[in-house]
Amino acid sequence: MEDKRQHPRFPVSSNKSCWLQYTDDSTMVAGIRDISRKGIRITSDSPLRDTNEDNFVIKSSWLDHDIPVKVRIVWQDTTAGIRNYGARFISINPENVFELLDSLYHDWVEESSQSFEQFS
DSSP: OOOOOSSOOEEOOTTOOEEEEETTOOSEEEEEEEEOSSEEEEEESSOOOSOSEEEEEEEESSOSSOEEEEEEEEEEEOGGGOEEEEEEEEEOOHHHHHHHHHHHHHHHHHHHHHHHHHHO
16 A cells, blocks of 8 residues: 655654544543644544544643644544544644644654664
8 A cells, every 4th residue: 555645643652642622522532643744643432423524622741732623534444443543634723733743753753762772
């Protein structure tokens, strides 16, 4: 399968948490697994609404504020009983994307340098 990603994805490391909530429902909807400049990969125990676009807030353990976002679900995979979704940002403040990615990028660099040191 051809990888059509335009931007690299950065995983939400195990020492952090990040999730989506519907703006009109305070229950946790989906855990965010990775983030790119243009979208997110999420997993959920329950199916998302049948709408193609919806308004959410992103909550994270490393920011002190919620981030409003509108996303479009562009793919879904429910094999093995796990609901995985790919979502593209429809509207999000670019500064908020930077805030999310900055911390994840630093985690990625640190993990990469530790892996490199193991082989040195």
